Amino acid sequence: MHVADAPHLRVLRLLRDEGPVSRAELGDRLELTRPRLLAEVERLVAAGLIAEAGMAASRGGRRSTLVELDPRLRFAAVDLGASSIDIEVTNGRLEPVATYREAADIRSGPRTILHRVNELLHKARTDGAYDRLDAVGIGVPGPVSFRDGVPVSPPIMPGWDRYPVRELLAREHGCPAVVDNDVNIMAIGERHGGVAHSVDDFLFVKIGTGIGCGIHLGGTVYRGVDGCAGDIGHIQVDANGPVCSCGNTGCLEALFSGSALARDAVAAARSGESPALAERLAAALSVAENQGDDEQSEPPVTVTARDVAEGAAEGDVTCIRLIREGGRRVGGVLATLVSFANPSMIVIGGGLAQLGHVLLAEIRSVVYRRSLPLATGNLPVVLSELGSRAGVTGAAVLASDTAFEQAS
Amino acid sequence: MHVADAPHLRVLRLLRDEGPVSRAELGDRLELTRPRLLAEVERLVAAGLIAEAGMAASRGGRRSTLVELDPRLRFAAVDLGASSIDIEVTNGRLEPVATYREAADIRSGPRTILHRVNELLHKARTDGAYDRLDAVGIGVPGPVSFRDGVPVSPPIMPGWDRYPVRELLAREHGCPAVVDNDVNIMAIGERHGGVAHSVDDFLFVKIGTGIGCGIHLGGTVYRGVDGCAGDIGHIQVDANGPVCSCGNTGCLEALFSGSALARDAVAAARSGESPALAERLAAALSVAENQGDDEQSEPPVTVTARDVAEGAAEGDVTCIRLIREGGRRVGGVLATLVSFANPSMIVIGGGLAQLGHVLLAEIRSVVYRRSLPLATGNLPVVLSELGSRAGVTGAAVLASDTAFEQAS
Numbered sequence: 001m002h003v004a005d006a007p008h009l010r011v012l013r014l015l016r017d018e019g020p021v022s023r024a025e026l027g028d029r030l031e032l033t034r035p036r037l038l039a040e041v042e043r044l045v046a047a048g049l050i051a052e053a054g055m056a057a058s059r060g061g062r063r064s065t066l067v068e069l070d071p072r073l074r075f076a077a078v079d080l081g082a083s084s085i086d087i088e089v090t091n092g093r094l095e096p097v098a099t100y101r102e103a104a105d106i107r108s109g110p111r112t113i114l115h116r117v118n119e120l121l122h123k124a125r126t127d128g129a130y131d132r133l134d135a136v137g138i139g140v141p142g143p144v145s146f147r148d149g150v151p152v153s154p155p156i157m158p159g160w161d162r163y164p165v166r167e168l169l170a171r172e173h174g175c176p177a178v179v180d181n182d183v184n185i186m187a188i189g190e191r192h193g194g195v196a197h198s199v200d201d202f203l204f205v206k207i208g209t210g211i212g213c214g215i216h217l218g219g220t221v222y223r224g225v226d227g228c229a230g231d232i233g234h235i236q237v238d239a240n241g242p243v244c245s246c247g248n249t250g251c252l253e254a255l256f257s258g259s260a261l262a263r264d265a266v267a268a269a270r271s272g273e274s275p276a277l278a279e280r281l282a283a284a285l286s287v288a289e290n291q292g293d294d295e296q297s298e299p300p301v302t303v304t305a306r307d308v309a310e311g312a313a314e315g316d317v318t319c320i321r322l323i324r325e326g327g328r329r330v331g332g333v334l335a336t337l338v339s340f341a342n343p344s345m346i347v348i349g350g351g352l353a354q355l356g357h358v359l360l361a362e363i364r365s366v367v368y369r370r371s372l373p374l375a376t377g378n379l380p381v382v383l384s385e386l387g388s389r390a391g392v393t394g395a396a397v398l399a400s401d402t403a404f405e406q407a408s
Numbered sequence: 409m410h411v412a413d414a415p416h417l418r419v420l421r422l423l424r425d426e427g428p429v430s431r432a433e434l435g436d437r438l439e440l441t442r443p444r445l446l447a448e449v450e451r452l453v454a455a456g457l458i459a460e461a462g463m464a465a466s467r468g469g470r471r472s473t474l475v476e477l478d479p480r481l482r483f484a485a486v487d488l489g490a491s492s493i494d495i496e497v498t499n500g501r502l503e504p505v506a507t508y509r510e511a512a513d514i515r516s517g518p519r520t521i522l523h524r525v526n527e528l529l530h531k532a533r534t535d536g537a538y539d540r541l542d543a544v545g546i547g548v549p550g551p552v553s554f555r556d557g558v559p560v561s562p563p564i565m566p567g568w569d570r571y572p573v574r575e576l577l578a579r580e581h582g583c584p585a586v587v588d589n590d591v592n593i594m595a596i597g598e599r600h601g602g603v604a605h606s607v608d609d610f611l612f613v614k615i616g617t618g619i620g621c622g623i624h625l626g627g628t629v630y631r632g633v634d635g636c637a638g639d640i641g642h643i644q645v646d647a648n649g650p651v652c653s654c655g656n657t658g659c660l661e662a663l664f665s666g667s668a669l670a671r672d673a674v675a676a677a678r679s680g681e682s683p684a685l686a687e688r689l690a691a692a693l694s695v696a697e698n699q700g701d702d703e704q705s706e707p708p709v710t711v712t713a714r715d716v717a718e719g720a721a722e723g724d725v726t727c728i729r730l731i732r733e734g735g736r737r738v739g740g741v742l743a744t745l746v747s748f749a750n751p752s753m754i755v756i757g758g759g760l761a762q763l764g765h766v767l768l769a770e771i772r773s774v775v776y777r778r779s780l781p782l783a784t785g786n787l788p789v790v791l792s793e794l795g796s797r798a799g800v801t802g803a804a805v806l807a808s809d810t811a812f813e814q815a816s
Contacts, residue, residue, distance in 0.1 A: 231747050231750075231780050342631075372639050374636045
């Protein structure tokens with residue numbers, strides 16, 4: 001049974017999501033009596049969370065004072081990918097005041113990666129982005145115990161199992177911290193500022209290096225009993241399919257994901273089946289040869305999802321086929337999840353969302369054909385609006401929620 | 409964000425689930441101050457919901473008065489199946505005081521079926537089961553808009569789409585009514601009085617004439633945006649499979665369900681592949697011939713899931729193979745749902761649960777092999793305890809919750 005959140009949370013979230021509001025309007029919107037509202041506002045001003053911001057335009061009677069989130073509020077939002085660190089420092093309204101993005105291999109382990117995260121955050125302070133942080137939110141590419149603030153048996157994060165990520169970040173920055181799965185924070189981000197704005201029940205499907213699903217039910221993220229709900233990349237879709245990095249056979253992400261698509265694209269380029277990919281592979285090889293082999297640590301020369309997207313846009317039939325086959329695989333799994341969960345929207349994000357219309361059209365076709373008509377009668381299947389910013393946006397939302405909750 | 413339910417709901421549910429309790433213990437258990445508790449008790453006595461029940465044993469100081477649900481409370485619980493009506497009239501503790509069960513074809517339409525339900529309930533009053541009903545709960549074999557109290561596009565219930573079931577029952581019996589999907593009420597029943605007692609996140613999989621799934625997440629039934637969450641019977645599991653009653657090809661329930669199993673069992677009996685089934689089919693034919701053909705409306709002579717279960721118990725290899733193949737199909741779908749929803753238990757119920765250990769063993773084997781290790785580390789897959797009573801038990805729980813909520 002859901003009951004309305006505490007008044008201070010409702011005040012703070014409204015100011016975060018809508019900006020400065022007059023006291024009079026705040027009372028009306030939140031249905032708080034005037035004395036109750038005044039007490040809340042006074043308490044939140046004293047706590048350094050909100051501030052007065054001049055007078056509002058008259059509504060006929062006495063002019064009312066505007067209130068806003070304290071302009072000094074700062075949240076750190078961190079999105080760790082398999083091969084990247086994304087950081088935003090935001091103000092109270094979650095607008096970025098500093099942004100950092102760099103390559104990093106999650107397999108370097110938690111000490112190396114979190115050390116670099118801390119360096120970047122301290123650099124942000126030196127750069128003048130903040131004096132002190134009010135909360136840190138971080139997403140990691142694996143299952144997380146949300147309650148304990150630690151990764152749990154993450155398949156692609158050696159050394160991170162039960163590493164005290166939340167505790168270390170909180171200690172380093174002297175503020176609350178919160179840890180979640182990368183796909184969950186993307187879903188939260190898309191609901192805050194993207195295509196799923198105000199949608200209560202939706203699935204956010206990330207198709208990137210791997211595949212995962214953020215599950216938003218009844219207005220909140222559903223994380224499952226062990227924190228691994230939505231881990232759909234290792235659903236077996238073809239018993240005779242290729243062996244997956246997890247050791248099983250025919251997993252969804254062994255058939256269609258960033259790495260699976262690159263594998264298939266290289267094969268199609270080498271065999272000459274795809275002229276568009278063959279041309280791109282040749283160009284990449286020639287660039288690599290001109291650079292010499294000094295950079296031994298660079299990834300092997302290859303063609304990627306971007307090349308497949310470009311080839312498809314040029315009409316290369318093999319590129320179109322690769323995307324369609326992938327869409328059919330993903331669509332088959334989503335049809336099952338739609339029959340099961342009956343959501344009101346599916347959002348497709350992650351690196352392979354760049355495959356665009358061809359991918360979406362195939363996913364839609366399979367989902368609509370195979371799910372219950374009742375469940376698909378009004379089911380938009382759409383691309384993420386925030387793209388690569390979905391993760392940091394969601395991490396900032398989580399950070400602010402955590403700071404606001406601790407203000408009670 | 410979850411906040412504790414209102415005090416009156418907590419008092420009433422505790423008395424329903426645990427029986428008479430002293431005022432002192434009630435205050436302790438619900439962490440209510442003495443004045444608050446006294447006020448609630450007084451109000452609920454005045455509303456005719458609870459009553460005093462003598463003195464409790466001394467706890468050292470003054471003896472405390474026992475309170476219990478009013479002994480006159482009565483709930484009607486109705487479970488409509490594809491081919492049956494099950495009714496229980498219960499007291500406040502949900503113990504049956506009258507039970508009715510008869511065959512009925514849901515396709516006769518809502519007027520005929522609800523007329524019969526009302527007749528049986530009026531008969532219960534004549535039989536002395538109640539003076540007045542406090543609420544009616546009913547489950548129907550199809551998707552339901554829980555909010556509106558009507559079936560929505562139910563595939564096997566012609567004439568029931570948007571039929572005002574809740575409104576008509578409430579008017580007929582002069583009390584609140586509540587309508588839900590049959591699998592949801594089974595899940596609720598199993599959580600109240602069965603194997604899922606106090607489990608917050610579990611899936612109840614009904615394998616009967618059709619296949620469906622009740623989804624219990626975070627302590628409450630998840631119904632989806634259109635009320636059709638859990639409708640997993642029409643997930644396509646084999647693109648080359650048989651045509652389903654829904655018109656699609658290779659749906660789960662076209663491959664394994666009561667009717668699919670009977671179809672396969674008759675084929676195995678006729679071809680002589682299964683001696684156990686051939687023997688049973690011959691016996692059924694001889695009974696039918698001795699009876700003559702006066703009863704033209706009887707179902708055609710056949711062998712059923714029960715025959716397959718018996719054959720398997722005798723070691724008939726075809727019967728065992730049929731059950732294993734079905735278990736493999738169901739297990740494949742459940743592996744996907746486990747990766748997605750990360751529940752803490754799976755309960756198997758419905759008519760085909762009688763296939764017992766062979767079915768469970770196969771489902772377990774597939775789920776454990778194909779889902780994430782983290783999600784299956786501690787995932788019991790167990791049979792329903794309540795069997796055919798799961799539905800009426802859940803309907804009684806829903807009825808009582810509805811009556812209690814309206815007492816605020």
